[in-house]
Amino acid sequence: xxxxxxxxxxxxxxxxxxxxxxxxxxxxxxxxxxxxxxxxxxxxxxxxxxxxxxxxxxxxxxxxxxxxxxxxxxxxxxxxxxxxxxxxxxxxxxxxxxxxxxxxxxxxxxxxxxxxxxxxxxxxxxxxxxxxxxxxxxxxxxxxxxxxxxxxxxxxxxxxxxxxxxxxxxxxxxxxxxxxxxxxxxxxxxxxxxxxxxxxxxxxxxxxxxxxxxxxxxxxxxxxxxxxxxxxxxxxxxxxxxxxxxxxxxxxxxxxxxxxxxxxxxxxxxxxxxxxxxxxxxxxxxxxxxxxxxxxxxxxxxxxxxxxxxxxxxxxxxxxxxxxxxxxxxxxxxxxxxxxxxxxxxxxxxxxxxxxxxxxxxxxxxxxxxxxxxxxxxxxxxxxxxxxxxxxxxxxxxxxxxxxxxxxxxxx
Amino acid sequence: xxxxxxxxxxxxxxxxxxxxxxxxxxxxxxxxxxxxxxxxxxxxxxxxxxxxxxxxxxxxxxxxxxxxxxxxxxxxxxxxxxxxxxxxxxxxxxxxxxxxxxxxxxxxxxxxxxxxxxxxxxxxxxxxxxxxxxxxxxxxxxxxxxxxxxxxxxxxxxxxxxxxxxxxxxxxxxxxxxxxxxxxxxxxxxxxxxxxxxxxxxxxxxxxxxxxxxxxxxxxxxxxxxxxxxxxxxxxxxxxxxxxxxxxxxx
Numbered sequence: 001x002x003x004x005x006x007x008x009x010x011x012x013x014x015x016x017x018x019x020x021x022x023x024x025x026x027x028x029x030x031x032x033x034x035x036x037x038x039x040x041x042x043x044x045x046x047x048x049x050x051x052x053x054x055x056x057x058x059x060x061x062x063x064x065x066x067x068x069x070x071x072x073x074x075x076x077x078x079x080x081x082x083x084x085x086x087x088x089x090x091x092x093x094x095x096x097x098x099x100x101x102x103x104x105x106x107x108x109x110x111x112x113x114x115x116x117x118x119x120x121x122x123x124x125x126x127x128x129x130x131x132x133x134x135x136x137x138x139x140x141x142x143x144x145x146x147x148x149x150x151x152x153x154x155x156x157x158x159x160x161x162x163x164x165x166x167x168x169x170x171x172x173x174x175x176x177x178x179x180x181x182x183x184x185x186x187x188x189x190x191x192x193x194x195x196x197x198x199x200x201x202x203x204x205x206x207x208x209x210x211x212x213x214x215x216x217x218x219x220x221x222x223x224x225x226x227x228x229x230x231x232x233x234x235x236x237x238x239x240x241x242x243x244x245x246x247x248x249x250x251x252x253x254x255x256x257x258x259x260x261x262x263x264x265x266x267x268x269x270x271x272x273x274x275x276x277x278x279x280x281x282x283x284x285x286x287x288x289x290x291x292x293x294x295x296x297x298x299x300x301x302x303x304x305x306x307x308x309x310x311x312x313x314x315x316x317x318x319x320x321x322x323x324x325x326x327x328x329x330x331x332x333x334x335x336x337x338x339x340x341x342x343x344x345x346x347x348x349x350x351x352x353x354x355x356x357x358x359x360x361x362x363x364x365x366x367x368x369x370x371x372x373x374x375x376x377x378x379x380x381x382x383x384x385x386x387x388x389x390x391x392x393x394x395x396x397x398x399x400x401x402x403x404x405x406x407x408x409x410x411x412x
Numbered sequence: 413x414x415x416x417x418x419x420x421x422x423x424x425x426x427x428x429x430x431x432x433x434x435x436x437x438x439x440x441x442x443x444x445x446x447x448x449x450x451x452x453x454x455x456x457x458x459x460x461x462x463x464x465x466x467x468x469x470x471x472x473x474x475x476x477x478x479x480x481x482x483x484x485x486x487x488x489x490x491x492x493x494x495x496x497x498x499x500x501x502x503x504x505x506x507x508x509x510x511x512x513x514x515x516x517x518x519x520x521x522x523x524x525x526x527x528x529x530x531x532x533x534x535x536x537x538x539x540x541x542x543x544x545x546x547x548x549x550x551x552x553x554x555x556x557x558x559x560x561x562x563x564x565x566x567x568x569x570x571x572x573x574x575x576x577x578x579x580x581x582x583x584x585x586x587x588x589x590x591x592x593x594x595x596x597x598x599x600x601x602x603x604x605x606x607x608x609x610x611x612x613x614x615x616x617x618x619x620x621x622x623x624x625x626x627x628x629x630x631x632x633x634x635x636x637x638x639x640x641x642x643x644x645x646x647x648x649x650x651x652x653x654x655x656x657x658x659x660x661x662x663x
Contacts, residue, residue, distance in 0.1 A: 024561055024562045024563040024564065024566075027545065027562065027563065028425075028545065028562070028563035028565060031423060031544060032423075032425065032541075034546070035543055181430050181536060182530075182534070190429065191429060192427050192428060192429055193428040193430070193536070194428075339530075348471055349481060351471060382467060382468065388466065389463065389464065389465055389466055390463060398425055399425070399427075402425035402427060402541040403541075405541055405543070406427055
């Protein structure tokens with residue numbers, strides 16, 4: 001089965017989003033959808049469950065259908081060897097080690113050729129997500145169709161050989177879309193930017209009463225009378241968890257607070273386990289630091305934790321886009337984050353949060369915010385509006401529809 | 413009103429694309445400003461307003477924000493902000509204003525501060541996708557009410573973007589003049605040019621518009637028969653009571 005059936009029960013998504021972003025922006029989205037009447041869209045990726053892309057597609061496909069643009073979602077089938085090759089590609093495109101042999105490349109292309117024969121890709125507009133199905137266009141593109149490649153990966157430090165292999169196949173596309181300008185490599189087709197987005201209706205971001213948050217957090221035994229400083233991130237050195245502890249220890253000399261480092265990925269990631277051990281060692285026996293290894297489905301708990309926090313950190317050394325920042329801003333939290341990757345798009349210094357470049361800078365801003373609740377409220381309020389305007393799913397849907405309208409010449 | 417006098421409102425979405433080489437110093441920024449297409453200037457000195465429609469205060473344009481935040485050259489940033497604020501009527505004017513500021517800097521100053529690689533200024537170009545909203549207004553009243561409820565990009569497109577690309581000509585305000593709404597046209601021009609975030613500018617215009625309608629409502633009401641006026645009064649009181657009881661937390 002390659003066609004994904006998206007859930008359509010409950011309140012229409014369009015109604016839920018309308019209540020959040022307002023009638024005006026939803027009507028603009030509906031106008032764009034109307035301009036594409038008569039066109040069908042097909043989304044293609046390599047998995048229906050797990051991961052951010054599948055999460056977004058479940059919502060996006062449903063929303064586009066509600067807006068009157070018939071949209072289907074096809075999942076490219078694969079086998080263990082194919083997924084092994086695409087995992088190597090993924091790591092190499094992220095800047096990690098990885099070599100694709102001649103046989104790997106041939107097998108990847110062959111799997112794409114076979115999928116091109118079986119997937120229902122006769123739509124007028126085909127949006128292919130990430131590298132796994134990127135070669136489909138070469139085998140399947142028909143006259144009159146428009147094909148767009150959506151890359152969710154940070155390609156800024158990609159292995160040149162693997163990047164060249166992927167990019168060569170993009171000549172069959174009308175456009176490619178990236179999350180951040182630094183991720184765009186030299187391309188044989190026009191490259192556009194569309195930042196990723198969060199879902200304000202999801203378990204991780206929905207509104208939550210204080211009592212419900214308290215009930216979820218109670219088993220963790222966090223202090224009630226001390227402000228929380230929190231970083232929610234994978235246990236990964238690039239998220240600089242040891243730097244977070246150092247900054248917190250400096251801030252703690254000035255103000256009372258409790259640090260929470262919450263993350264996942266330690267169980268199935270050998271490096272994650274090593275990093276988690278390093279964090280535990282650095283935290284030692286301090287009573288004012290809690291380290292939480294969360295399961296991948298702890299969305300409600302993360303929601304509650306972010307809402308309870310006085311300050312949310314994202315002190316990464318390198319980042320893709322860091323949607324955890326938008327998640328915290330959406331909950332009106334004061335954010336202190338590094339000026340790397342897509343973070344400066346979300347955190348406008350002194351307006352929607354504080355950008356820092358050092359451990360001392362981070363400690364300074366944590367202390368400043370702990371001492372100044374009105375400033376926290378001001379930043380949090382501005383941050384929420386900034387996310388409402390720029391980083392919610394309807395905006396991402398709008399960007400895709402606008403690009404399609406542009407490609408098919410349907411703009412007014 | 414003649415049906416042909418209706419004005420169709422449009423929304424806009426901008427497709428953003430990278431352009432040119434990154435700038436790490438002021439002289440490189442200057443070269444990008446001098447040679448960039450108008451869509452690049454538009455994105456960095458005009459379109460940023462649409463990214464912050466609901467802000468309390470409009471952040472600085474992209475160029476000034478980079479010079480202040482990354483190069484830490486506040487004086488040049490202030491001068492560029494001023495150039496954007498005062499010369500933003502059109503692409504040619506804003507480009508000339510920006511180049512005047514940057515060319516006036518001594519050469520050593522243009523190259524004295526380097527941004528780190530990850531802090532380079534990345535030029536972006538905005539391609540406009542204009543979309544019909546399906547709303548056609550026939551007079552000032554319909555326009556004011558429509559502007560209150562539509563996406564902020566409708567305001568931006570008609571009152572900021574079109575005049576910028578058309579060297580000051582504003583088709584919406586031209587149309588308002590043809591239907592005799594000169595004062596509303598003037599107010600709209602003022603509100604759009606006040607340097608406020610879109611939502612605040614829009615709220616200011618609506619306050620003016622609704623206040624200006626009070627006199628007309630009163631004049632219309634005095635011409636109505638007594639029972640009609642009494643009924644209208646009852647409606648106003650009922651609405652007021654409903655609002656008060658809804659906002660009372662104890663109810």
